[in-house]
Amino acid sequence: MSNCCRRYCCCCCNVFCCSGNGHSISPPPFETPPVGNLLIFVNPKSGAGRSLEVFNKQIASQLIAKNINYELIVTEGSGHACSIVKTRKDIYLFNAIVICSGDGLIFEVINGLLERPDRSEIIPRLPIGIVPSGSGNALLGSVLHTRKLPLEDGPFQQTACSIIQDLEALAFPVNLLHIETPEQHFGAFLSIGWGLLGDIDIESERFRRIFGSGRFAIGAVLRLLNLRTYRGRLSFLESGPSEPAQADPFRVYETTMPPPFEVVMKEPEPLERIPIIPDSKKEEMGDFWETRYLSSYGQIPRLNEAVPENWTIIEDEFVFVYVMSLSHISNKGYYVPQAGLVDDRIYLTYALKKDVTSKITLAKFLDALDHGRHNETQAFDFFKIIPVKSFRLEPIDSGSYIVVDGEDIKCKSIQATVTNLNMAVMAK
Numbered sequence: 479m480s481n482c483c484r485r486y487c488c489c490c491c492n493v494f495c496c497s498g499n500g501h502s503i504s505p506p507p508f509e510t511p512p513v514g515n516l517l518i519f520v521n522p523k524s525g526a527g528r529s530l531e532v533f534n535k536q537i538a539s540q541l542i543a544k545n546i547n548y549e550l551i552v553t554e555g556s557g558h559a560c561s562i563v564k565t566r567k568d569i570y571l572f573n574a575i576v577i578c579s580g581d582g583l584i585f586e587v588i589n590g591l592l593e594r595p596d597r598s599e600i601i602p603r604l605p606i607g608i609v610p611s612g613s614g615n616a617l618l619g620s621v622l623h624t625r626k627l628p629l630e631d632g633p634f635q636q637t638a639c640s641i642i643q644d645l646e647a648l649a650f651p652v653n654l655l656h657i658e659t660p661e662q663h664f665g666a667f668l669s670i671g672w673g674l675l676g677d678i679d680i681e682s683e684r685f686r687r688i689f690g691s692g693r694f695a696i697g698a699v700l701r702l703l704n705l706r707t708y709r710g711r712l713s714f715l716e717s718g719p720s721e722p723a724q725a726d727p728f729r730v731y732e733t734t735m736p737p738p739f740e741v742v743m744k745e746p747e748p749l750e751r752i753p754i755i756p757d758s759k760k761e762e763m764g765d766f767w768e769t770r771y772l773s774s775y776g777q778i779p780r781l782n783e784a785v786p787e788n789w790t791i792i793e794d795e796f797v798f799v800y801v802m803s804l805s806h807i808s809n810k811g812y813y814v815p816q817a818g819l820v821d822d823r824i825y826l827t828y829a830l831k832k833d834v835t836s837k838i839t840l841a842k843f844l845d846a847l848d849h850g851r852h853n854e855t856q857a858f859d860f861f862k863i864i865p866v867k868s869f870r871l872e873p874i875d876s877g878s879y880i881v882v883d884g885e886d887i888k889c890k891s892i893q894a895t896v897t898n899l900n901m902a903v904m905a906k
């Protein structure tokens with residue numbers, strides 16, 4: 479356990495707090511042995527800044543009532559959660575890692591787990607529970623949609639909280655993408671954006687506290703008023719017929735994992751030095767990811783190699799490129815209805831400047847996107863969607879952000895490939 483501290487109850491927020499400089503908080507001792515054990519991260523700055531309040535009101539006492547033990551870590555900044563999950567030797571003792579935040583902290587935790595030598599065992603078998611308190615909650619939206627559970631804001635949050643404390647909760651596999659940039663290899667579960675949609679995502683972050691998920695609509699209006707387009711080269715390997723994958727859910731509270739081998743872990747790093755995306759040796763991670771490609775792909779080149787002849791290349795001026803591996807871009811936002819949780823393809827979407835007739839059409843498209851109706855009409859035939867196994871984006875014009883799972887990845891080019899490495903997400 480990390481520095482565990484003396485507990486006292488803080489009357490104003492009704493939470494067990496730390497004294498001293500420790501981060502780790504646990505409930506009072508249980509009278510009978512607990513039936514589960516959770517590692518919980520709360521990002522107090524996520525979304526409208528209410529995540530700690532949500533945890534205290536809707537999760538903490540219910541976990542104690544259900545006899546579920548937990549260790550609460552209130553994150554102190556970017557990279558904090560990453561540093562903990564990549565160095566904790568006792569991570570096998572938890573039934574799940576619960577994240578009270580948005581997709582950004584999940585991205586950080588998954589990439590922290592990917593830094594571990596036991597990544598292949600841990601990631602598929604240590605579920606992620608999600609208490610949505612960020613402005614982007616697409617992963618949980620996609621999973622609950624698959625389970626036909628409610629996605630409207632209030633019921634979405636209540637369902638998410640009830641899942642965490644449900645002793646019958648299941649963990650559903652979700653396959654990860656391998657992302658390669660000139661500097662790094664890392665994992666992602668959701669999307670890669672560039673151009674209009676990437677700009678909206680990053681430039682609207684300053685409205686997060688006031689508007690929550692409404693920030694995307696505000697950002698869209700501002701960006702449309704001053705529309706920017708970008709030249710770039712987009713290369714991709716089209717997906718053939720889909721090969722249905724077998725990946726069964728499992729019970730979260732049934733077992734914890736025995737460590738499969740003696741793991742040699744690194745020491746935790748000081749907070750100010752921690753990058754969100756891990757700093758693993760580039761070649762070692764590249765080799766790891768290649769072992770997770772499906773054999774039917776043929777040869778996927780490294781980013782510094784030319785694309786093979788069976789790839790398609792489009793060099794043009796783009797309004798946006800947006801690649802999705804799941805169905806939803808937010809809890810209510812349907813983007814690719816056909817995307818599955820375990821899918822052997824990702825969905826490359828793009829719009830070329832020459833195909834978009836006016837800003838009004840684009841505004842209507844963004845409005846339809848907000849309501850999940852952008853696929854329903856011929857009016858948006860500039861919106862192309864192609865299932866692919868792998869794609870590469872090489873911007874020619876600078877200025878736009880390259881955004882992976884909602885995070886601004888500062889890089890000059892990017893490649894993403896579907897893999898068979900699954901994370902697991904709690905639902906019911």
Ligand SMILES: Nc1ncnc2c1ncn2[C@@H]1O[C@H](COP(=O)(O)OP(=O)(O)OP(=O)(O)O)[C@@H](O)[C@H]1O
Nearest residue numbers: 523524525553554555556579580582583612613614
């Ligand atoms: N205490 C903290 N203060 C500031 N940032 C933090 C803190 N803890 C975590 N973070 C970082 O905040 C970022 C955004 O978190 P997250 O996406 O989960 O919430 P969000 O409010 O929904 O943001 P987004 O709108 O990007 O989804 C993450 O990259 C995470 O590393």
